Amino acid sequence: MEKRRLCFQTPRGCWGKSWKIARMFSVLMCTLTFSVSATAFAQHEQVTLNFKQVTVRQVLNEIQRQTRLSFIYNTEQTEQLGQISIEAHNESVTSLLDRIFAGTGLTWKIQEDMILISQTTAETTKRQQAQQEKMVILTGTVTDAQKNALPGVTVKIAGTSIGTSTDVNGKFQFSYPQNQQQIVLEFSFVGMQTTSVKYAGQKEIDVILYEDQKELDEVVVTGYQVLDKRTQTSAITTVKAEDIMIPGVTSIDQMLEGRIPEMTFMLNSGEVGATPRLRVRGTSTLLGNREPLWVLDGIVMTDPVDVDPDDLNNPDYLNIIGNAIAGINPQDIERIDVLKDASATALYGTRAANGVIVVTTKKGRIGKPVLSYSHSSKITRRPRYTDRNINLMNSQERVRFGKELADQHYIFPTQMPLVGYEGALYRLQSGLTDYDTFLNEVTWYEQVNTDWFDILTRDAYSHSHTLNVSGGSDIVRYYASLGYDRDNGVSNTTYTERYTVTAKMDVQMTSKMLMAIKLNGNVQKKNHLVSTLDAMDYAYNTTRALPCFNEDGSLFYYERYRGGYGGQGNKYLRYNIVNEIDNSSSGYDGKGIQVDLNLKYNILPTWDVTATGSYSVSSTLQEDWWGDKTAYVAALKNGEYEDKPIPGDDGKCILPYGGILKTKNSDTENLTFRLQSNYRKLFGEDDQHLITALLGYEVNMLRSKSMNNEVRGYLKERGMQFADMSSLNLDDYPLYKEWLQQNHLTLTRGLTNQLSLYLSLTYGYREYFTLNVNGRTDASNKFGSRSNERLLPVWSVSGMWNIQETFLKEASWLSEMRLRMSYGMQGNMLDGQTPNMLITQQPINSYYNENVSNVYQFPNPNLKWEETKQTNIGLDMSFFNGRLNIGGDFYYKKTENVFSWVNVAPTNGLTSYLMNNGSLKNVGYSVTLSATPVKINDFAWRISTSYSANKNKTQTDAVEKYELEDYLAGTAIISGESVGTFYSYEFLGLNAQNGTPVFDDYTDRRHLLEDKSLEDVVRMVMTKSGTREPVFSGNLFNTFTWRGITLSFNLAYSLGSKVRLFALYEPIISGVSAENNVRKEFVNRWQVPGDEKRTRIPAIINRSDEMYDYYNRHWSQEQSNKTKTFAYNLWDMYDNSDIRVVSGNYLKMQTLTLRYSLQPKLLKKTPFSSASVSFSTQNLFTISAKALKGQDPSQAGFAKPNLSVRPNYTIGLNVSF
Template identity: 35%
Template sequence: MKLAFFLFPLQGVASNNPQHVKVSLSLKNIFLTEAFLKIQKSSDYSFVYNVDDVKNFRVAALEVENASIEEVLTRCLKDTGLTYKIEDNVVIILQKPQDERFMILKGWVYDVKKQAMPGVTVKVAGTMLGTATNGQGWFYIHLPKSKGQLEFSFVGYKTQRVDFTENTDTLCIIMREDVKEMEEVVVTGYQTMRKSEVVGSHTVVDASDIMMPAYSSIDQMLQGRVAGMTVVNTSSRVGHTPKIRIRGTSTILGNQDPLWVVDGIIQPDPLPIDQNDMMVDDLRNILGNQISWLNPADIETITVLKDASATAIYGSKAANGVIVITTKRGRKGSTTVNYSANFSFRARPHYSLFNLMNSKERIEFSREAFESGAIYSEAPVASMDTYEGIMYSYYNKNITASDAREAILKLANTNTNWLKLLTRNSFSQTHNLSVSGGSDKVTYSASLGFTDQAGVEIGNDAKNMSGRVNTSIQVHPKVLIDVTLLGSINKTGGYAAGVNPLSYATNTSRSLLAYEDDGSLHYQKQRGYYQYNSSIHYLGYNILNEMEHSYSKNKSSQVNGILNFAWEILPGLKYEFVGGINNNTSVAESYAGEQTNYIAGLYRGYDYGTETYGSEKYNAAALPYGGELYNRTSDVLSWNIQNKLIFMRSFKENHRLNVLIGTETVSSRTSDRSSTIYGYVKERGESIMRPTPLDELKPIGNAPIVGWGILDKLYDGSGWTRTSQLSNSFSVFATLAYVFKDRYVLNASIRNDASNRFGQNQNKRFDPTYSFGLSWNAAHEPWMQGISNIVNQLNFRASFGIQGNTVNSIGPELILDREGIKQGYGEYFSTISRIPNPNLSWERTKTWNFGIDIQLAWITMNLEYYRKMSNNIVNQGIAPENGIAGMDINGGRIRNSGVEYSLNITPIRTKDWGWTIGLNSSKNWNKALTQSIDEITLQNYLDGASDRVLQRGKPLSAFWSFDFRGLNPNTGMPEFNRIFVEDEQGVFLIDEATGNYELLPVAWQDILVYSGKTEPDFTGGLTTRLRWKGLTLGANFSVLLGGKQRLPGLFPDENGNIPLSSANLNKNLLKRWKKPGDEKFTSIPAVYNGRIINNISLQDGKSYSPYMMWHNSNARVVSSSFFRCQQISLTWNMNESLCNKMGIKSLSLNAIMNNVFVLASKRFDGFDPELGDSVQPKTYSVGITVGF
């Protein structure tokens, strides 16, 4: 044994009587050697000890005031097997002398990661003699000399037995997890089951593993985290809602989003929105979804249920999958207070990211086009804003040649940085405070959260305040009451109709001025089209003015209350009552002031402040003063009551049964009120100015008075609406899980939802969903026990079931829309919205699922195959005499099939080092098995139609293109295959009767080529964590493959005309065809000069511009696949000893970078393939978490 003696030097002279020495100390969880040093400083005693005897001991807690040195030493050495003696001023630490009749067993207990395990029970087998390990995993037992076994036990770990003899020295015990004891649970929303009891396909994600400070909602953090779930971002703005699909799209007319469940309560949609209302255009981006109100820091786990076996219990709401969220609960133990803060910085975009023209290049393009006689989509305005305007002014002799050259040079050198003017480097912050703890009978948890996010676009902001309280009370050994209250307030700001700062910055010529030389705003002249002025007029536009005098915003408040009452009636038999109430209020507002171009062009016909009372234009203005204010308030009050009987019992050793029978009653009332106020003046105390009455309006020229715009809204009552909807449902459901010999599992479930939304026939109103599944864990077979230490799980699963889906917007009855007064008749009128169909029934999806789960020593893998057959509701075209174009019927069929796998590897796991790798991916094949019966147009094929099946055997998101052949070597015009008759040399033949090319005798559908699908069919994710002591380096990646999309048009006008001179252009236009021979190097057509092109007549009997056809050809189709580095993080967790010195329980610091990079096709020219016309900004964050 290595011996080392430390003698601290004497400092001063102490009393020879230790009783006279008084010591005051406050020690907490420090090493014994540190305690000796503190005692020495307080008493002037020196210490002598054997290092090996004392080095591993700690003093958990010691608080003394004027205590004797003997009392202090006795308490410090308690349960260590050490004693002391004092000689003069020296304290000598010794091992206790052993009675020859007794012995001491001591040692350390660790887990497989070499981490000390406190609280492990240590006892002599067959006796009551024992102890427990301390905070450092140390144990010490004084017992009679003997031989025997020590038994080490701890919840969730295998019990260890170790032989000992009279000569046994210090032990080192490694505890290993017991898979059965540590088995995960699966929260389905209605019940919590052991993972080994669940056959259905599911994925459980710990919320702490996916936290991303760049986002404020948990749905945005799920991209690339769950096999089979596709998450696509739809906007770069803060507060946006991503698009989520689980195992493909299973409905055409219904809601395609998954069902969200929070603590067992289904979440309703917060606000229905009119998709055709122009004033609410930007509100759709900021309203959020069912769980946008929920603070991610309050979430414990997210469980994604995928197949019928897992979701059939949700009945008619489950075909799109279910996402179950469980919020945090209090735990037994002392009160713990945690505070966390994150501060984020978003970098604004720069022009270097995009392939866009600068001002010199844009002016040069205008010069070339102007001089070649190009035709413009709109005649340029004679002004000094653009090259074309300057040239028009020069040719009209309004300016001299010298003035023109000087003005053009000024524009070429302007190079306005619209991105700098309209975007910003933004700062965001998030703060969370939580308290939790409890006793044997009461546990509690509470939290407060605040988030303030600023988007990179100036004016886009989001704020959220949330609170949560959970209390669980064991009022009786057999009765538990759990109450949760959650609330939040969200505020999000955006833009009014027609204002999109980032889009404007990337689509507006940099040769345009933003400010005059004196610093005032520069207004670009734009041609106006006011309804009540048929003469040509011009209006000024500056986006900075539009942003200053218009906005959209939304404020929503959410309150949730959940009561859970559990009563153990008999051993194994439990009754549960779950009651939930949810109230969501959303107040949306969109405003455009009288100073805006929007109001001037739509309701006034002249620039703000340019006309006086009584002038000709003033008299023609429908709204001479004030702007437009749109308000919408939606209140959704819903309640949910569940009554459940749960029977869980093990029979003998081989049988385990889990049965649930329940009912659910759901009611939801939505009250929606919207109004549009004309003449609203925010700056004058929110006053309202009177619009021009109909009899006072005096249009200029031959402009009509009725049938358009504001007058319709004012006089037909459509400017104000109020709706109320009540939805009630009652359901009965049951589940069964039976386990035999811990390796054979049977699952079954059934649910019946009663609803009057489908069919007048009784059998259409009640349409049950059901499922059953089997699994076999071969690893638990006796013949596998020889390798059980290697193969922990080898589980084979198979399931079948029927999932349902309701389309809330339709029903079996005749639906009339009651309108206002019919002009010309003077009476109320109604229009037919939907005709009755008494045979209408639910959408139903049959699902087969097969899976295998493998768990080895350091590898976990899941592999699944699924097949879904959906019977959808589609809209069928009907004869016009029915008063409506189509009716809803059952008959659409969609098939989704796919494979998924997830792999988790832990190649390194030691005390100081750890490395984990997580992989997941999935491939989905979506195919329509029927075709829509109603009329399908060529444009439907080009765009892809989301509300109908275009072609049997193709995906729902399929689209088609013209087959681009190349550019005509003489004219530079695009030519196409599959349309015209060709001779042997490939030359198009002329039809002598028409003088045009001779058309192939084929259907118009046959001239198009299939281009792919807009939805990706392969998704994947990679997560890796590398730990060294307290430092952890992490990275997250996601990949979406298989999607296609059409690139934005280089010629914004479909006829190939030159775009507005104010528009910026892609630099690729500089590579367009200019002369014969260029067709060998470019596929971009020549600029149209009006002398060399005619529209092309096609097989559908219509004629189209070759430029429109080129834009919609396969030459403009690009893969939207991408590989994204979502996050790189570095976290430092302070070690326990340092925390103790600081008087805290824990401390961690982190630095995170989000949206690090994306790899995609270069043809996007810097734009994000997910967003098309925008980019995801890089975000840099730092954070701190402190526990007290």
């Protein structure tokens, strides 16, 4: 006998009898509770349909799709009704059901959110009498991994339509015929793995559903779209935040090192808050900002403070202010998608030539509220003299070094501080002390051995905390978090402190409308040393024979020479670095808030419209303070703190009383509105054709204002007041009067408006191939170039061919093989380029008694857009059901009409002019591999690796824009060379007579260099050393899992760069000063003829040497010659010679983490649903060139020594309730 089937249908989400949002953060969320009458709901739900000769089941499916209602019915009963034709337009569900079942012997009724279709009473009685089968009641509970109840889970008997769904408590119950054998129950839920359970007659069935990570892996997020990874045509790399999360790291950008193919990560300092430089597929512009665009949940983010692109592009610039995502808590991040090729970035228009990093934050999930807490405690190791890279003399060695020079009758600088051996010797020779006192002083200096690193740095303790709650129903989902972190720097008094808050709510307003609202807020506070202080530089270059404290613990001051103005006012002023730090500061206070609102309305099943609005404001205050007790202020006062300022010209006083306060206030306001229409349609007999279309309109407004000011006479320690100087006769202090007459207050206002239109069209045939076209055009008030080119379109075409589906569908060993190709063009325009001359209006000039204006910028009517055209070819392969995955991309990117500055005659009012001048090419490729070599029972080993290469080349006309330092430091753009290429003097050896370095500097053929450009001279005289930016980079990531224990580590490597060793002679070019320390290499310096055969360290030339002045001033500096200056002195040439250039290749243990997750059985008697503890270390070791002698390869001698990236050790805790 044919069995009766019970059909149960559930929509994508179900209306509950009531819905509520439980506790969230104070003013961010409130409790929301209401009840909906099911009958009233059905009466108000309206549908529109038009069917001809279809089954009743098809009609019910359409009603279900347009509403939030579920149907339960016997399929035999509906099939007996045959096919029907029916039409409805905005008709209520109740009315429509009455028409469908009129006269059929079937009736309907509503129970909560379900409609039960059954026979009329007479028919039911007759059927029940004929029914002999006994029904069995089956009950159970469904939860997630954290033991939270899951409402709305579909439960059915496999292979049938018999089933139900769980209630708000995760419980289910339904009946089935007793005579069915070998029953298998299927449990399915959106975002969870479908689970099958065999039923063996037990009374209760408890099932746990686990999150479906595959769902996250199979989509990519571009900010404008969520694309199916199987059909996407672009070069996009996706990483889950949990996979790259590094405990104790408070900024997501610092977690990207080595994890994103084709992204170069460069961090030149270990200072707290230092921001890395990121490059996606090389460099796309020479003058504009080279950083990628940051996008948070579909909204483009802006930096809190406007930083000059020249600074951001400078590899030696230290950015401690932060970037656009500095206020985002990494614990709130779900995933990161990096868009790299033209197809992926086209929808972002002119802003995306450098790539796009799309950050997606966490959302609430259906279920009971889950409260989670995460904590990390981190120790960052300070530098020590025992570190390999700190190869400096101790006090005994430094005293011995000074004695050796004195024995050689070395003439020390006349104005050096009188400390150390040199100071004791001066006092002896001057008759101020006797010989015994001299010996006692020398012995004492040998034993001082001041540990400057211990005094000025610390092993820093940092900690972070995040508390979040999430949950919801199928109607409302919510997520909220509160974060706090305190990251203390290794340098004393430096730190960053941040508070973050996030609140998100997704509300299904009606069956067709979804609302999402989000709020982000952050408060940041930072403290660093003022620009005139550098603790690391001081510790590195100051002799250890100089004490910091007296025996009683008070500060030890020594006198430094301070030169006066016009030769007057020269004097010595006392100095102590700790006093300078204690009486100065550089503070940063920032706060920002952003509110996003998104409304999505489904007009038709295939067509929806989304309106997105975002409003953000941020405010920052930077304060630099120098107190009146600092040597910096004493130099301006021309006297000590306790001294009375000396009036008159002899005083040379610029600041009679108090200290200095420099402030910079910046406020930004950002408004974005987007209206976007999405269309998706399957058609054909088997739905084999797919068309998707996106059309959008976007408006952006960015308003900024800033105020810079400097005031003097500030008394911070006296209640932040200002010294009363009203009684001063300013004529007695002419320099201070002159300063007051200058304008130190600067106000800046900025407004950028942008209007954009964008389009995306995609056609797919089954999963065989996909074709895509993207385009966008931007109009903005900052595009002031040729009017007919203001709307330069950005566009791309791309395609994907599924080779596996086409030819190798039957190959069981091959899971995926897809070929991707794309080509597109992007444009870029610098701000403020107009066809009109720009002038700046200055205040009235007291001399002329007239208003003054200065030429700010020449008219530039012929300036064209920079145009970047990019071709990409990619291949993605997967084998053995995903156990082995291999991918690769090759790209060719060329930027034409590159912007560059050209020098012009000063008589024009400006010295340089912006032009389109040449091109820039980037060629590169990447290979990625991920595999699970071992997966046995509870043990699994997963491995992933990536390898990327990029080579760029510039082609520009020669311009006279760069200085000598630019060629030595790699900041000059040289035609035919890569960005970052630097030059060095070719070292020929040491002079056998006096140990000086020898170079071929064209001394004997100077005429060959006359009237040539500096670039030509550099190419002739120097040798190309390489590029500062790496050519190859990648990583090797391993994870070992056994039960609840996980061990993971990531090795990051960088290849192809060159670095210059820290300057050896710079501290002593002007003479060996008593306060300066020197590197231990000087022990092996040239001292006698023949030493040139054993060492490459030059001799130290005495001031009494007849060649001293010749060596200290290069001939190219002579005013009488016609050659550009290409060297300053012999010692600077040595520090910048090729012998001081070494490989920048390195292999770094970036992270090593051991994590233990407690098993559920251990948590049964605790309030926790999950818990884990971890220990991790970062930057544990670096393998690099031996010649570096421990110098961090990410730093170079192009600038003074900086704090290297420090190793740290972190303990983490994560619990959920």
